[in-house]
Amino acid sequence: DAKTTQPNSMESNEEEPVHLPCNHSTISGTDYIHWYRQLPSQGPEYVIHGLTSNVNNRMASLAIAEDRKSSTLILHRATLRDAAVYYCILSPMNRDDKIIFGKGTRLHILP
Amino acid sequence: ETGVTQTPRHLVMGMTNKKSLKCEQHLGHNAMYWYKQSAKKPLELMFVYNFKEQTENNSVPSRFSPECPNSSHLFLHLHTLQPEDSALYLCASSQEGAGGGFDTEAFFGQGTRLTVV
Numbered sequence: 219d220a221k222t223t224q225p226n227s228m229e230s231n232e233e234e235p236v237h238l239p240c241n242h243s244t245i246s247g248t249d250y251i252h253w254y255r256q257l258p259s260q261g262p263e264y265v266i267h268g269l270t271s272n273v274n275n276r277m278a279s280l281a282i283a284e285d286r287k288s289s290t291l292i293l294h295r296a297t298l299r300d301a302a303v304y305y306c307i308l309s310p311m312n313r314d315d316k317i318i319f320g321k322g323t324r325l326h327i328l329p
Numbered sequence: 330e331t332g333v334t335q336t337p338r339h340l341v342m343g344m345t346n347k348k349s350l351k352c353e354q355h356l357g358h359n360a361m362y363w364y365k366q367s368a369k370k371p372l373e374l375m376f377v378y379n380f381k382e383q384t385e386n387n388s389v390p391s392r393f394s395p396e397c398p399n400s401s402h403l404f405l406h407l408h409t410l411q412p413e414d415s416a417l418y419l420c421a422s423s424q425e426g427a428g429g430g431f432d433t434e435a436f437f438g439q440g441t442r443l444t445v446v
Contacts (some may be wrong), residue, residue: 252431261331261419261437262372305372309431316385317431319372 221245222306227324230296239325240306245286248311253280253291255302262305265291269318272300301327332356335420335438342410343446350405350441352420361403363395363434364419372419378403379425410445417442 223241230236242251250269254262266273266280268289273280279292293300305322333354342348361377377385378397392414394406403420414443423435 250431252434254435254437259439261333261421261440263331264434264436267431316374316377316387318374321371325393 221308221318222320224306224320227326229260229326229328231328232298233295236293236296236300236325238304238325239263239288240290242306242308243287243289245308246310249308251280251282251289252307252309253278254305254307256305257302265304267309296327297329298327310322331436331439333420333422335441337441338439338440341444341446342407344410345380347406347408349407350418352403352438353402354422356422356436357376358422359400359425360423361397362421363403363405364421366417366419366440377401412445415443415445
């Protein structure tokens with residue numbers, strides 16, 4: 219079973235910010251939080267990752283709760299090209315664990 | 330273009346055929362991965378290679394046989410597949426995998442859409 223929980227789908231208006239939530243209550247101390255997105259007919263694309271502190275890059279921001287049991291991917295100004303399935307995954311450093319993808323959140327952008 | 334190239338993009342094969350999927354990256358990465366994505370299902374990790382050594386086999390049936398001759402190339406050899414094996418097969422690479430995880434960002438290819446008839 220996936221170690222993360224995300225809403226099945228979300229909608230947002232174009233040019234508005236989008237906050238995509240993810241719950242990971244069983245996260246361990248060495249798990250990194252990664253976000254990927256998958257556009258139609260393509261492989262997943264890296265968006266951002268973090269461990270404890272909030273992270274920013276040219277694509278998005280990642281806000282991580284203080285207890286690390288949840289995180290939020292923030293797209294500051296959504297465009298139609300941001301319509302995709304967004305996956306929040308935990309990337310373990312423990313050799314006995316593995317990445318498990320969930321079903322992700324399908325983000326619809328309304329023009 | 331992600332730097333990870335998969336060929337072929339589409340493949341139709343009979344259940345008695347033998348075929349191979351190829352993945353190539355020239356990003357200088359040392360970890361490579363095979364994933365399977367079936368319709369309406371999450372991505373499933375199949376195999377992980379670190380520095381050409383297989384470090385993860387996620388209970389994959391033996392009709393799927395991976396090969397990693399060097400850090401830049403990864404193959405998935407297919408034989409006597411079943412119709413339920415029809416799926417999108419994705420290859421990914423990262424700088425160095427730690428166990429089953431990505432140490433930093435992973436780059437995915439566009440996948441091979443496999444249909445078993």
